[in-house]
Amino acid sequence: MNTTLRTPNRLYWSRALAASSQEKIICKPDNLLYVSAKGQTTATRVVAFIFITLVASVGYLAANPALTTTGHTEFYLPNAAGDDTGQRSTSAGETTDFTIAIANHEHRAGTYRVIATVNGTRSTERTLQISNNETREVPLSVTAPTVPGRYKVEFQLYYDDGSDPDLTTWCWIEVIE
The missing domain is CATH 2.60.40.10 (Immunoglobulins)
Structure with a gap:
């Protein structure tokens, strides 16, 4: 069961992770974009993949002008x-x-x-x-x-x-x- 409590500076969420344990996630209004270390690694990998794909695409199109220019x-x-x-x-x-x-x-x-x-x-x-x-x-x-x-x-x-x-x-x- 999920319950939400509000205080002036903090917002608490609790949710059932398993039948025997619960995890509390604290989220401050001034730090809503906080990402854990594992999340930062994943985000870095996604950005790196997008960058490499972009560079490879531009290189391919530069090497094959027939795809980008009309005859x-x-x-x-x-x-x-x-x-x-x-x-x-x-x-x-x-x-x-x-x-x-x-x-x-x-x-x-x-x-x-x-x-x-x-x-x-x-x-x-x-x-x-x-x-x-x-x-x-x-x-x-x-x-x-x-x-x-x-x-x-x-x-x-x-x-x-x-x-x-x-x-x-x-x-x-x-x-x-």
Whole structure:
């Protein structure tokens, strides 16, 4: 049977531990968070376990960035124009060489297909395999139209046999006579 007695500064609880004995636990209002030596050891072990688990988790995620970052591909024309205008000049019907840079950060190797179009008309296509964290510069040749004028050369990048381009980039060419 449990009984509780209140005094101005102390609170006494007594409870039956066994049929023949009783233990009195004294709990002072100013020391309600007191933990016994055995309790301190247990608490220390729990805190140590939590700390070690936290450090191990952070270390694992740092060693495996694929779990914490989304994959992406970089696709660009490195120094495409060779000048500040962003445009190339070429003669009508001539072949113009471009370099396309593709950087794979998809956390796995991938198959890439690049299609070059001049004003919406397909000119060149190239397929290549790129490993994870590899950057490759790919040369592409585009034949200029036979009619002089300004034309948009668009490069479309497809990743793993997609039907729609994943990335596009473009530049202008000026076809002269």
